[in-house]
């Protein structure tokens with residue numbers, strides 16, 4: 479993804495200074511290798527050299543350390559290519575010094591280390607343009623359009639005929655079958671899953687009615703079975719019925735899980751969901767101290783037999799289907815993140831009981847459906863890498879938004 483940069487006059491001077499600096503560094507490292515090439519001076523050795531250089535010469539302290547390593551890496555790659563050509567008996571072509579016209583720029587590694595890119599979102603929720611901040615240079619406007627959502631991964635500054643560009647790679651996998659959209663998932667017992675998209679849309683995946691009625695029939699049959707005296711003929715009959723219903727429910731659920739996961743990876747190139755904790759699922763039936771679950775016995779039985787296995791199956795299916803489709807699935811840590819308590823807008827936590835279906839933030843007042851908010855928190859965490867700050871490319875729905883106001887196609 480290439481962005482055209484619009485630096486101010488002073489920033490242009492700063493960019494040229496870095497440009498010349500990196501070219502000089504490239505040539506110096508190349509020279510060092512050329513004079514020692516039979517000794518195979520390694521990339522690591524040259525990185526140590528850079529560390530020494532930075533410690534001794536104040537000029538280089540203005541440069542980002544990682545970006546200097548990137549330049550050393552380029553020298554390393556040039557030599558690796560050279561040795562490969564030698565091995566293959568081709569005309570080797572010794573790595574050359576870069577003249578100003580043959581040098582095109584420098585690069586950065588980790589987002590946040592020496593550079594930060596913040597994309598803008600336009601009124602149609604498309605991510606376009608943005609701001610690039612480079613340490614030692616400052617903030618510059620960047621024009622260009624991201625085709626897919628993603629986390630900025632690496633950045634290269636390229637100069638061409640006095641124009642400056644930033645080539646930014648994104649951590650996302652548009653894939654063959656997916657649209658490249660991003661979504662967060664929250665799953666529960668009553669609603670199978672809530673899907674929140676990065677541009678404010680939402681959808682619910684309901685348990686299919688057929689499956690629900692089969693599950694209810696199973697629960698009833700189990701209750702009948704429990705009342706029958708052990709060893710009676712009648713009990714055997716009921717037992718067979720329970721077994722049959724069990725198979726039916728299992729097959730229907732399997733079918734549903736296949737469909738739901740295929741659907742998700744078809745629609746989304748980036749999915750975030752809580753990592754699996756079975757305890758979370760069974761807890762739902764017992765409820766909490768403030769809000770004890772209803773029909774605890776019945777639900778607990780059902781959870782034990784069916785629901786326990788569903789999230790695990792769902793997640794493993796989602797994993798391999800995402801891999802097949804080239805979509806990325808990020809599993810966020812449930813316990814430390816506390817997605818149901820955390821606010822998608824201000825990132826503070828507000829304690830709420832299981833019966834509170836609405837998230838109402840005690841800190842910033844943000845109000846949203848509980849599951850929708852939780853799905854967004856998972857998504858923001860996954861997209862920002864660590865969740866310390868909200869991902870710029872997630873557009874939050876307005877506070878108090880209802881389901882039908884922002885539908886998304888994925889339902």
Ligand SMILES: [Zn+2]
Nearest residue numbers: 821824839842
């Ligand atoms: Zn809040």
